[in-house]
Amino acid sequence: DSASDTRIRSISASIIEAPTVRRHKLSNTEIAHQGFVLVRVQLENGVTGIGEASTLGGPRWAEESVESIQAAIQNYLGPALVGQNAMLFEANAVRMAKAATRNFAAKAAVESALFDAIGHTLGLPVSALLGGRVRDRIGVIWALASGDAAQELEEAREKLRLRQHRDFKIKLGFNSPDADIRRLQHLRAGLGDDVKLIVDVNQAWTEAICIRLFPALEELGVVLIEQPVPASQRETMARVAARTHIPLLIDEAAFTNSELASVATQACGSVYSLKLVKSGGLLELKRAAGIAQAFGIELYGGCLLESSIGAAAHMAVFSTLPKLEWGSEHFGPRILVDDLVATPLVFEEYEIHVPTGPGLGIALDEDKVRFMTRKV
Numbered sequence: 001d002s003a004s005d006t007r008i009r010s011i012s013a014s015i016i017e018a019p020t021v022r023r024h025k026l027s028n029t030e031i032a033h034q035g036f037v038l039v040r041v042q043l044e045n046g047v048t049g050i051g052e053a054s055t056l057g058g059p060r061w062a063e064e065s066v067e068s069i070q071a072a073i074q075n076y077l078g079p080a081l082v083g084q085n086a087m088l089f090e091a092n093a094v095r096m097a098k099a100a101t102r103n104f105a106a107k108a109a110v111e112s113a114l115f116d117a118i119g120h121t122l123g124l125p126v127s128a129l130l131g132g133r134v135r136d137r138i139g140v141i142w143a144l145a146s147g148d149a150a151q152e153l154e155e156a157r158e159k160l161r162l163r164q165h166r167d168f169k170i171k172l173g174f175n176s177p178d179a180d181i182r183r184l185q186h187l188r189a190g191l192g193d194d195v196k197l198i199v200d201v202n203q204a205w206t207e208a209i210c211i212r213l214f215p216a217l218e219e220l221g222v223v224l225i226e227q228p229v230p231a232s233q234r235e236t237m238a239r240v241a242a243r244t245h246i247p248l249l250i251d252e253a254a255f256t257n258s259e260l261a262s263v264a265t266q267a268c269g270s271v272y273s274l275k276l277v278k279s280g281g282l283l284e285l286k287r288a289a290g291i292a293q294a295f296g297i298e299l300y301g302g303c304l305l306e307s308s309i310g311a312a313a314h315m316a317v318f319s320t321l322p323k324l325e326w327g328s329e330h331f332g333p334r335i336l337v338d339d340l341v342a343t344p345l346v347f348e349e350y351e352i353h354v355p356t357g358p359g360l361g362i363a364l365d366e367d368k369v370r371f372m373t374r375k376v
């Protein structure tokens with residue numbers, strides 16, 4: 001009957017521009033608003049599923065931009081899937097792989113929407129479709145990235161006071177290495193020794209800078225160093241990983257699961273940042289976790305400043321992983337002036353609650369979406 005007709009009727013993609021509460025700086029870009037592509041999949045049974053692709057500073061953090069993601073979905077991924085049964089997730093992923101190479105953010109957003117639609121059709125959370133939850137709450141860190149140490153200290157203290165975050169990721173690499181260390185010293189002195197500090201250099205340092213600065217990071221009690229050198233320089237990354245007592249967190253150096261296997265074999269790091277925009281889908285993200293685990297690499301639940309839509313898709317996967325040693329960094333919903341959903345993810349006692357409702361467990365706020373949709 002029509003209620004069980006889960007064939008895909010249409011797929012649409014619109015561009016969203018969501019202002020952030022403050023400027024967010026990375027070594028290679030800087031944002032004051034987030035660029036998302038909102039995907040809506042309609043099934044023949046009348047159910048709609050939603051998914052979100054996130055970018056950071058245009059085609060800068062990775063090669064995809066909101067414009068390229070929208071074009072890939074409208075012209076290639078959508079046409080490859082219309083008429084197919086949404087429930088056949090693996091077959092649909094194969095179809096998307098045939099229609100377009102890479103374009104991971106675009107593919108992941110479409111697959112999220114398919115999972116959301118099927119979850120709503122069956123009355124099941126997406127986590128149940130991915131094997132079921134092993135955890136209901138996931139620890140969540142906050143990123144400090146204004147570059148102004150006094151402002152950052154105040155911001156971190158507020159997060160601690162509200163019991164929302166107690167671990168912090170500090171974005172480095174947009175100032176000189178010495179200024180980075182001074183900023184970290186200021187934060188450590190102000191926050192005390194109990195707060196976990198992670199640094200993300202976003203590929204900005206050379207091996208020489210690493211050699212010079214790592215002892216200072218060790219002294220400051222930094223617990224993770226994320227992607228200190230360029231993603232393509234695997235030998236360099238392996239050498240600097242071997243020099244420090246701080247684990248290296250692999251981010252931009254591994255998008256695909258073959259890249260992950262390569263960086264693992266080359267000993268480029270000992271923790272991996274899981275992201276939908278790198279894996280290109282929920283199923284592939286779950287496989288990334290298995291590959292990392294097989295190499296003895298610990299897992300970190302990465303983000304690209306998604307709204308509650310993209311964060312919920314990550315939570316659906318993260319909640320099913322046997323191990324997630326480092327929790328997650330899905331602070332994205334909280335850095336937006338306004339979230340896109342009527343039911344934002346719950347942040348409480350330093351954790352995010354994994355949504356339990358059907359599908360992704362979130363519902364759009366259509367007024368906010370309309371307001372933030374780019375007018376063409």
Ligand code: MUC
Nearest residue numbers: 143200202251303304305
């Ligand atoms: C990245 O490189 O990890 C995630 C958090 C943040 O502040 O930047 C992003 C991307």
Ligand code: MG
Nearest residue numbers: 200226227251
């Ligand atoms: Mg990173």
